[in-house]
Amino acid sequence: MSRTLMRIAHEIVERNQNSSDILLVGLQRRGVPLANRLSQAIESFEGFKVPVGSLDINFYRDDLSQRPLPLIHPTKLPVKIDDKIAILVDDVFYTGRTSRAALNALIDLGRPSLIQLAVMVDRGHRELPIRADYVGKNIPTTQNQTIQVRVDEYDSTEEVVLIEDNQPELALL
Numbered sequence: 001m002s003r004t005l006m007r008i009a010h011e012i013v014e015r016n017q018n019s020s021d022i023l024l025v026g027l028q029r030r031g032v033p034l035a036n037r038l039s040q041a042i043e044s045f046e047g048f049k050v051p052v053g054s055l056d057i058n059f060y061r062d063d064l065s066q067r068p069l070p071l072i073h074p075t076k077l078p079v080k081i082d083d084k085i086a087i088l089v090d091d092v093f094y095t096g097r098t099s100r101a102a103l104n105a106l107i108d109l110g111r112p113s114l115i116q117l118a119v120m121v122d123r124g125h126r127e128l129p130i131r132a133d134y135v136g137k138n139i140p141t142t143q144n145q146t147i148q149v150r151v152d153e154y155d156s157t158e159e160v161v162l163i164e165d166n167q168p169e170l171a172l173l
Helices: 002-015 032-048 095-108
Strands: 022-027 054-055 085-093 115-123 136-137 145-151 159-164
Touching: 002 032, 002 115, 002 136, 022 032, 022 095, 032 054, 032 085, 054 095, 085 095, 085 145, 095 115, 115 145
Parallel strands: 022 054, 022 085, 085 115, 115 136
Antiparallel strands: 145 159
């Protein structure tokens, strides 16, 4: 995972020449530690720390009525997002509905000059016309498979696993 995040960090800096305008925004929950790691990686080779925020999108989801009441996490942005290059960071990119909700939530907070999307895993099956700008790994899946990105902060391990109905987990990263 660390090598993949380092590659994404380099891609972010290469694509966005003025790195001082970048704001990494991790989607609650697992996108936040991934955004922090991207910031640390950029700092390691650029020499300055990219600010990191967190965004809770639960009330922007289009399936809110179909789920149990969500656990709400804080939205925190260390700087104003107006005129920033806001890079949304998420763990798994699937239908695109989470990303759509994140776009709506972020735009309610200000007007960035550009919004990009960085994901650790893209598993396909898009339902909306949204694509990621930075992808750690493309892992095609079937509808009965799930990808989980596990991070130390929440799972006490660092791994990406494929879970299939009634089958043992398969570690991918």
